[in-house]
Amino acid sequence: MSDQTTSAPPQRRTFLMVLPLLAFxxxxxxxWFRLGSGDPSRIPSALIGHPAPQTTLPxxxxxxxxxxxxxxxxxxxxxxxxxxxxxxxxWCVPCHDEAPLLSELAKDKRFQLVGINYKDTPENxxxxxxxxxxxxxxxxIDANGRASIEWGVYGxxxxxxxxxxxxxxxxxxxxxxxxxxxxxxxxxxxxxxxxGS
Numbered sequence: 001m002s003d004q005t006t007s008a009p010p011q012r013r014t015f016l017m018v019l020p021l022l023a024f025x026x027x028x029x030x031x032w033f034r035l036g037s038g039d040p041s042r043i044p045s046a047l048i049g050h051p052a053p054q055t056t057l058p059x060x061x062x063x064x065x066x067x068x069x070x071x072x073x074x075x076x077x078x079x080x081x082x083x084x085x086x087x088x089x090x091w092c093v094p095c096h097d098e099a100p101l102l103s104e105l106a107k108d109k110r111f112q113l114v115g116i117n118y119k120d121t122p123e124n125x126x127x128x129x130x131x132x133x134x135x136x137x138x139x140x141i142d143a144n145g146r147a148s149i150e151w152g153v154y155g156x157x158x159x160x161x162x163x164x165x166x167x168x169x170x171x172x173x174x175x176x177x178x179x180x181x182x183x184x185x186x187x188x189x190x191x192x193x194x195x196g197s
Contacts, residue, residue, distance in 0.1 A: 046152060049167060082163060083162040090121075099128075
């Protein structure tokens with residue numbers, strides 16, 4: 001009789017052992033559908049409509065264009081120009097995929113391209129730009145990631161469109177692809193161009 005009072009029925013014990021597993025599976029399914037259903041490029045940015053952060057970053061030492069050091073990141077360069085600010089790193093796989101599109105965009109002289117090199121080594125960053133070509137008129141080094149935090153970066157790559165008045169008008173989370181370049185990014189840049197003229 002004492003055995004029956006101290007131990008739970010076998011069916012109840014089994015249920016109690018399976019309950020944590022069921023809860024875990026339920027949460028996993030919920031997260032899968034919630035995270036998998038959204039477009040990560042549509043993550044909102046609190047900086048849209050606000051001035052670009054006044055972050056100054058040192059240049060990528062040894063990166064030259066026409067035998068002159070490519071300047072670092074200076075927010076005063078935004079005034080009067082539509083700028084595309086791309087946060088990238090040599091260790092970022094999607095950054096390799098978007099590099100040819102940035103090089104193509106650099107040919108359009110209506111816009112200036114500015115790079116923020118995120119938590120990278122100078123040697124690897126120069127090697128990356130040597131491999132794909134440097135599309136940027138300015139490249140700032142964000143060695144500790146502090147500037148990217150000020151820009152509200154979730155991860156690399158991320159791209160911002162900054163209007164001629166120095167205001168962030170659009171943010172793209174994730175790599176630039178032929179599809180989002182044509183349907184979203186270029187229209188946003190042209191819209192900023194028209195708004196500034």
